[in-house]
Amino acid sequence: MALELDARQRAMLEEMHVRVWWPQAPAPAEPAAAQAEAVAAPVAPPPMAARPAPAVAAPAPVVAATPRPAVAPAADDGRAAAIAAMDWTALQQSVSGCEACKLCGTRKNTVFGVGPAVPQAEAPPRVDWLIVGEAPGEQEDLRGEPFVGQAGKLLDNMLRAVGVSRHGEVRGAQAAFIVNVLKCRPPGNRNPALDEVAQCEPYLKRQIALLQPKIILAVGRFAVQSLLAGSVPDVQTQPLGRLRGKVYRYEAVPVVVSYHPAYLLRSLPEKAKAWADLCLAMETVKSL
Numbered sequence: 001m002a003l004e005l006d007a008r009q010r011a012m013l014e015e016m017h018v019r020v021w022w023p024q025a026p027a028p029a030e031p032a033a034a035q036a037e038a039v040a041a042p043v044a045p046p047p048m049a050a051r052p053a054p055a056v057a058a059p060a061p062v063v064a065a066t067p068r069p070a071v072a073p074a075a076d077d078g079r080a081a082a083i084a085a086m087d088w089t090a091l092q093q094s095v096s097g098c099e100a101c102k103l104c105g106t107r108k109n110t111v112f113g114v115g116p117a118v119p120q121a122e123a124p125p126r127v128d129w130l131i132v133g134e135a136p137g138e139q140e141d142l143r144g145e146p147f148v149g150q151a152g153k154l155l156d157n158m159l160r161a162v163g164v165s166r167h168g169e170v171r172g173a174q175a176a177f178i179v180n181v182l183k184c185r186p187p188g189n190r191n192p193a194l195d196e197v198a199q200c201e202p203y204l205k206r207q208i209a210l211l212q213p214k215i216i217l218a219v220g221r222f223a224v225q226s227l228l229a230g231s232v233p234d235v236q237t238q239p240l241g242r243l244r245g246k247v248y249r250y251e252a253v254p255v256v257v258s259y260h261p262a263y264l265l266r267s268l269p270e271k272a273k274a275w276a277d278l279c280l281a282m283e284t285v286k287s288l
């Protein structure tokens, strides 16, 4: 099944320099005068120059979930059990006052996540997609919101191009909630440490349990490793590019792997692959 894009969505992709292939109807023969005028007219988006990337990934193998060990030994099972029983509001409050790892000493704000407004006080928002990134950066730490700045803009635009929105503000769009594995910024944007991931993991686990998304899009190495440790052998050592193109499971929720938007800003050629990942995620949602 092909993902149908209207002219506006295609224009958005062009604007983002996401060059994808889609079938083009053969143009009818035109009179010579009309052909001359057409030189200045807007042209249809070109196909990929080399090895066209399909607009929609081929049917992807689904990797079955297996029992999942923690990324690192959890320090306190009692704490994890308490978090696993929290409602949405209690979870937010717990994150905002959390001192379970050393990152609490350097953060300006915790970054719980962002998505559509909640219908009731204790209830989580209704979402279709969960986007999981790595950790807050400087701007996210200052604003208390994930994926702001250029990377956030790129993520929002790419999501919007497939009809997904973080605030659910676009009519007819599927709603997304956006989180990070870590809720506090590692100083200097260093990589998350194993013990920090282990301490913060119960929050992500509870967010997923409460949100019950139809699909999880894991962007970047740490999100992928955190979500797929245990269900994918040697996920810690496999390059992210080799993990793409399949549908995995995190406790029964389908997971699609993609590149982090910050990486895409530095690696323009990878945008077409990220677009193919989004199409795979959308097709997976449609097939549910």
Ligand code: SF4
Binding pocket: 095, 098, 099, 100, 101, 102, 103, 104, 110, 182, 183, 184, 196, 199, 200
């Ligand atoms: S990173 Fe997570 S575990 Fe560490 S202090 Fe922040 S919220 Fe708590």
